[in-house]
Amino acid sequence: MATRYACPMAGGATPMMQQYLSLKGEAGDCLLFYRMGDFFELFFEDARVAAGVLDIALTSRGEHDGQPVPMCGVPVHSAESYLARLIKAGCRVAIAEQVETPEEAKARAKREGLPSSKVLVARDIVRFVTAGTLTEEALLEPRRANMLAAVCELRGSVGIAACDISTGRMELEECAPDALPAALARIGASELVAPEGWPAAPDAIPRPASDFASDDGAARLKAIHGTSTLDGFGSFTRAMLAAAAGLVAYLDHAGRGTLPFLLPPVARASDAALAMDEATRTSLEILTAQDGGRAGSLAAAVDRCSTGAGARLLAEDLSAPLRDRAAIEQRLALVAFLHDDPILRADLREVLRALPDIGRALGRIVAGRGSPRDLGQVRDGLVEARRVRDFLQASDERPALLDRLLPDMGGHGALTDLLGRALVPSPPTERQGGGYIAAGYDAALDELRDVSGNARRAIAALEGRYREETDTPSLKIKHNGVLGYFIEVPAKHGDKLMAADSGFTHRQTMANAVRFNSLKLHEEASRISEAGGRALAAEEAHFEELVEAVVTARQAIAATAAALARLDVGAGQAERAAEGGWARPEIAEARCLEIEGGRHPVVEAALAKSGERFVANDCTLGETDRLWLIGGPNMGGKSTFLRQNALIVLLAQAGGYVPASRAKIGLVDRLFSRVGASDNLARGRSTFMVEMVETAAILSQATEDSFVILDEVGRGTSTYDGLALAWAVVEAVHETNRARCLFATHYHELSRLAETCDSLSLHHVRAREWKGELVLLHELAEGPADRSYGLAVAKLAGVPQPVVKRAKSVLDKLEKGRAETGGLAAGLGELPLFAAAAEAEEEECDLLREKLSATDVDALSPREALELLYELKREAGTG
Numbered sequence: 017m018a019t020r021y022a023c024p025m026a027g028g029a030t031p032m033m034q035q036y037l038s039l040k041g042e043a044g045d046c047l048l049f050y051r052m053g054d055f056f057e058l059f060f061e062d063a064r065v066a067a068g069v070l071d072i073a074l075t076s077r078g079e080h081d082g083q084p085v086p087m088c089g090v091p092v093h094s095a096e097s098y099l100a101r102l103i104k105a106g107c108r109v110a111i112a113e114q115v116e117t118p119e120e121a122k123a124r125a126k127r128e129g130l131p132s133s134k135v136l137v138a139r140d141i142v143r144f145v146t147a148g149t150l151t152e153e154a155l156l157e158p159r160r161a162n163m164l165a166a167v168c169e170l171r172g173s174v175g176i177a178a179c180d181i182s183t184g185r186m187e188l189e190e191c192a193p194d195a196l197p198a199a200l201a202r203i204g205a206s207e208l209v210a211p212e213g214w215p216a217a218p219d220a221i222p223r224p225a226s227d228f229a230s231d232d233g234a235a236r237l238k239a240i241h242g243t244s245t246l247d248g249f250g251s252f253t254r255a256m257l258a259a260a261a262g263l264v265a266y267l268d269h270a271g272r273g274t275l276p277f278l279l280p281p282v283a284r285a286s287d288a289a290l291a292m293d294e295a296t297r298t299s300l301e302i303l304t305a306q307d308g309g310r311a312g313s314l315a316a317a318v319d320r321c322s323t324g325a326g327a328r329l330l331a332e333d334l335s336a337p338l339r340d341r342a343a344i345e346q347r348l349a350l351v352a353f354l355h356d357d358p359i360l361r362a363d364l365r366e367v368l369r370a371l372p373d374i375g376r377a378l379g380r381i382v383a384g385r386g387s388p389r390d391l392g393q394v395r396d397g398l399v400e401a402r403r404v405r406d407f408l409q410a411s412d413e414r415p416a417l418l419d420r421l422l423p424d425m426g427g428h429g430a431l432t433d434l435l436g437r438a439l440v441p442s443p444p445t446e447r448q449g450g451g452y453i454a455a456g457y458d459a460a461l462d463e464l465r466d467v468s469g470n471a472r473r474a475i476a477a478l479e480g481r482y483r484e485e486t487d488t489p490s491l492k493i494k495h496n497g498v499l500g501y502f503i504e505v506p507a508k509h510g511d512k513l514m515a516a517d518s519g520f521t522h523r524q525t526m527a528n529a530v531r532f533n534s535l536k537l538h539e540e541a542s543r544i545s546e547a548g549g550r551a552l553a554a555e556e557a558h559f560e561e562l563v564e565a566v567v568t569a570r571q572a573i574a575a576t577a578a579a580l581a582r583l584d585v586g587a588g589q590a591e592r593a594a595e596g597g598w599a600r601p602e603i604a605e606a607r608c609l610e611i612e613g614g615r616h617p618v619v620e621a622a623l624a625k626s627g628e629r630f631v632a633n634d635c636t637l638g639e640t641d642r643l644w645l646i647g648g649p650n651m652g653g654k655s656t657f658l659r660q661n662a663l664i665v666l667l668a669q670a671g672g673y674v675p676a677s678r679a680k681i682g683l684v685d686r687l688f689s690r691v692g693a694s695d696n697l698a699r700g701r702s703t704f705m706v707e708m709v710e711t712a713a714i715l716s717q718a719t720e721d722s723f724v725i726l727d728e729v730g731r732g733t734s735t736y737d738g739l740a741l742a743w744a745v746v747e748a749v750h751e752t753n754r755a756r757c758l759f760a761t762h763y764h765e766l767s768r769l770a771e772t773c774d775s776l777s778l779h780h781v782r783a784r785e786w787k788g789e790l791v792l793l794h795e796l797a798e799g800p801a802d803r804s805y806g807l808a809v810a811k812l813a814g815v816p817q818p819v820v821k822r823a824k825s826v827l828d829k830l831e832k833g834r835a836e837t838g839g840l841a842a843g844l845g846e847l848p849l850f851a852a853a854a855e856a857e858e859e860e861c862d863l864l865r866e867k868l869s870a871t872d873v874d875a876l877s878p879r880e881a882l883e884l885l886y887e888l889k890r891e892a893g894t895g
């Protein structure tokens with residue numbers, strides 16, 4: 017990297033501005049944090065952007081081209097929190113540090129024969145901080161992976177390289193160009209890079225196309241892992257390697273030549289996971305709810321993990337459920353093992369809760385950004401891992417997956433021993449002050465510490481001696497950052513010590529005190545500072561050794577972290593299942609979906625908060641009954657039922673228990689979820705267009721092994737169009753795709769499809785009118801919906817009574833018209849206008865009111881009262 021010196025010769029801009037502009041040129045579209053003493057300063061447009069995002073004052077400094085230069089700044093010591101906010105707001109930041117001291121700059125000026133006033137401290141961009149290249153604990157969310165992805169196209173195939181540099185995980189994948197959006201939706205990268213000008217990823221950060229060369233990719237990966245071939249890691253296509261090249265080049269650029277932690281790449285087969293496109297993920301709210309937050313998502317409803325690493329792995333599981341029955345069964349067996357032994361589970365979860373995030377601590381250490389605290393976390397984590405292994409090893413009938421995990425948790429004996437001896441119990445985050453190497457680890461260091469200790473005691477003794485010798489009880493030996501150690505006496509005693517033969521040398525006269533030095537004090541102080549400096553250097557050297565030891569063992573430590581995370585997911589799933597009375601699903605090869613007492617985990621949890629009960633429902637799809645058409649009133653629970661079944665499939669294939677009393681699930685290859693347009697008004701495109709594009713995708717991709725839920729498809733257009741489309745879509749799914757499907761609709765007319773589609777059956781969510789009020793039972797029943805409850809729902813929702821009444825009379829006429837002439841609108845001609853009808857009604861009410869107020873209730877005989885009631889009822893038109 018080229019260090020930036022200011023060039024004092026060029027005219028116009030000040031040397032500082034020249035240096036700044038040169039660095040800014042390198043920073044490109046990243047905000048430039050320009051280090052000036054204790055601050056990072058931002059200038060020009062960067063200052064405007066940052067001041068806006070951070071809500072800090074925008075000032076100005078000097079002029080450039082005759083204009084004041086906008087400026088804002090953040091203190092270095094709290095830069096991290098400002099960085100966090102900028103990154104969250106989608107900014108990227110280049111950090112320009114001072115890379116020489118002012119003394120070094122002066123010396124350089126002298127060498128180069130320049131006046132020292134003209135020389136600036138050299139600065140350089142030491143790092144780019146971007147959403148995908150974070151390792152700092154404070155900038156990362158503990159329960160979310162932080163992915164960076166690179167994509168490119170090579171001879172018609174798309175290569176994808178993704179990594180989480182906070183833990184080193186790296187995956188390579190190849191897919192067809194049209195599968196890219198779904199793959200990216202699964203990865204959920206916080207930053208994406210692609211070759212400049214590649215149209216398939218318009219939102220990606222453009223990088224030079226030459227960065228994406230497959231040969232470079234292979235060479236870089238081999239170099240990183242010190243191997244002569246990649247065969248040991250898996251087989252990688254050229255497209256994968258080209259993407260890997262782009263990814264590593266970007267990491268190199270962001271870290272200015274220092275690569276972060278990368279584990280050996282894993283090749284992901286594109287058909288290994290249950291396929292879900294972006295629309296399905298969004299509609300099922302897997303990791304985030306519709307509002308973008310985690311609350312209300314499936315992940316939040318399921319996650320009972322004790323560690324951040326467990327929660328991250330669970331999110332990964334839920335994003336990419338499996339399709340391999342054996343692999344699913346292995347995970348399920350682990351969950352079952354921990355589910356069936358509550359005591360073991362409770363003990364295990366308690367140990368896990370205390371576990372530090374060793375994966376991320378390791379990531380920082382390998383990236384060269386580790387602290388003594390990170391070393392301490394690795395130590396504690398490894399020690400705990402061994403405890404976990406020991407007590408799990410003692411249990412019988414361990415499932416196969418657990419037996420595979422256990423060896424990864426042990427080992428590290430020498431390393432834990434080393435870290436245990438070398439570090440103090442809670443090492444600090446900062447290295448500068450030292451104090452993290454334990455006493456007893458290094459005799460020379462202990463001695464240096466003794467020296468300073470002795471000297472400190474000697475200084476304390478000196479204070480007593482000088483008090484006596486000078487007969488000044490108020491004499492004190494003090495220390496400050498500027499003078500170091502000094503002797504201080506009140507001003508009135510100053511003269512005594514000023515005497516030429518006193519042995520004291522004058523240093524400073526204050527308003528009411530005088531400060532001195534002495535040879536002896538100077539000696540002792542030097543011993544302290546010298547020993548202190550050497551002790552710091554010794555600690556620093558030990559730090560490097562310890563880092564080296566951890567770096568050498570990085571793969572084994574990462575394996576331990578991964579094993580603990582998998583164990584935590586199992587324990588969390590078991591805990592969740594126990595808490596909710598969930599069942600272990602039976603995974604079948606047949607194309608069935610048999611769910612008894614199924615529930616929606618998110619809706620159930622929401623209802624429970626308000627003390628309401630969720631009504632469990634069954635679902636039985638099979639070869640001969642593949643498609644359920646579900647009718648019934650709005651708010652009756654159709655969407656909930658559809659989604660709960662999709663979520664149960666997803667949870668089962670992710671290897672967890674499911675919210676049902678029994679579930680038998682035939683493996684699903686692709687899961688589709690679509691919601692009719694009117695629920696999705698927030699989207700930019702014409703909603704109906706979106707609905708149709710998404711429906712088209714299902715019709716072209718769903719297979720006999722797929723599971724499709726379609727919620728009110730066709731609703732986004734006028735009645736007849738919508739009905740016709742819904743009709744055709746149901747037929748196509750039934751006849752052509754032959755996927756298992758739940759189709760919710762309010763079109764009664766679709767019931768007729770049961771006559772022609774033999775694997776289709778009719779169902780409805782039950783509702784009842786009770787004392788004129790609609791009661792939604794949220795209960796599924798066989799058969800078509802008996803009638804529409806639209807008006808009752810409107811009433812329930814608080815639509816004003818006159819409007820509901822009016823709608824009722826419009827409906828009556830419509831239905832009468834249809835019955836008589838077959839034409840829907842035929843009856844409407846005779847309807848009075850709304851205002852006229854409402855007025856007539858109002859008049860009627862007035863008459864009733866008048867009559868009532870004229871009645872003296874006390875004067876009525878029982879018989880008269882009864883007659884009056886009949887009369888009123890007649891007049892109100894309800895008798």
Ligand code: ADP
Pocket residue numbers: 619623629630631632633648649650651652653654655656657781794795
């Ligand atoms: P629809 O799709 O028929 O309009 P929803 O599925 O959106 O109805 O459900 C509407 C509301 O009814 C939900 O928000 C929930 O509060 C409640 N609900 C749905 N299903 C159930 C159920 N099985 N048990 C209890 N309440 C339910």
